[in-house]
Amino acid sequence: MTAVVKVPPSLDEAGFEQVLQQVADLPEDAKMLLDARHTKWASPYGLGALLTLGQARDHARPTFAVPESDETLSYWNRSNFFYYASDLYDLKGVVPRKSPAGDSQVLLPITPVTKSEDVHEVVGHIQQKAQQIIATELGIDPKAIVGFAMTLSEVCQNIIEHAGRGGWVMVQTYDWRKRLGRRVVVIAVCDAGVGFRGSLDTAGHRAPTDRWDDGAALEAAVMRGVSRFRDPGRGQGLAGVRKYIARWQGKLSVRSGTARIAIVPDWDDDAPLLENLPRFPGAQIQVTIPERAKR
């Protein structure tokens, strides 16, 4: 018996929660068909999270029914999604051949992160494209570009330093007219590793309260800079990311285990902390920087 899991037409953070709701009760070795035939759009987070889901379901290789829309197929292909998905899923449907040229409008297509050198590649790639897309097209202050690359570096390093297995990063700009009425640039970093609580647990880093769960672990790591390492220099990466997003009115959200924490700017009404979500391994991070508001 194969469980069919429907991927919603719009796959962003909220859309992926709908996927996880359906997956949550399935045994690890259950056969699963992920049905994305009617999916029209996916954010970098959505695409990265789908790969992470495939990675997490490695007890029984799942099947993935690809989108039917030519436009969606083309974009997912140019984002390298199928290239990596084919390692994790049995792809069903018409999968386009890999486009060698890539997409000049994709700031950073899906890129695996497993080692320090990968972060160098990612940061180098972004620096080449950032001036054109971030500064010129989005009108974001050129001073924000270096901080953007630093932020990207630090969130990618979260995989290397803590996840215990590889993950993926993607960076893209898109119109966020519905919620914000502006364009945004988004970094999504997803892995299916040990997660924040698992990482802090390795150092016996329990909070001095009875409450120790995924939400508490996220609060400790993201808001207070607690790290599994005793080194007092640790934990500065996410602190730096927080500082950066505060300066540029950005948003940070981190999902791990059964919780999700967010630093929410004025332009958004997201919940700062969500708990009792469907359990999902690893950490999924999204950073959103909005286009400068027109005066």
Next chain:
Amino acid sequence: MTNHIDLGSVLRQTLAAHLYSNLVTRPTGRAVRSEIERQLDSVPTAERALAIIDFSQVSMIDFSCADEVIAKLVMNRSAHPTLESYFVFRGMNDDHWDAIETVLERHGLALVVEREGGGVELVGVLADRERRAWEGVKRRGRTLPADLAGELGEPEDDIGETLDRMWKRRLIMRFGDAYMPVGELA
């Protein structure tokens, strides 16, 4: 003895690649710091050594790398039991500063920085009296605590303690009873 250490070159040697000009990731920072320390230790020195750490060829530095390359380097060498290691940081710009400022604040550190037009200044975590003392030492070039206390109109004991603390932080040099700015020898 003054060592000039070009971080861009060290980075390329460390990564065995010529494509990278970014100081990013903690493993990279750790490797770069180890190479700097190896270079410092390979030069026969007397009891004092001065190193110019040159950022001119570094495009950006992230928080993790700044912690390894700057904070740990400065803290490790300040604690060296026999060798007084002094650093002047050259070629730092606004693109480097966010990460560096963050780690200096985290560890309560300060650095001697050479500015583009020449001249040196202190950046980082400093008490008001330390700032006044630094400016005074810079003006005077080489000074005794009593002379500086007289100029600043502050108690000699307080100024003496301040200068001694700054020497232990390797922000100024001490020769016998006198103190002088690190940058004077750069």
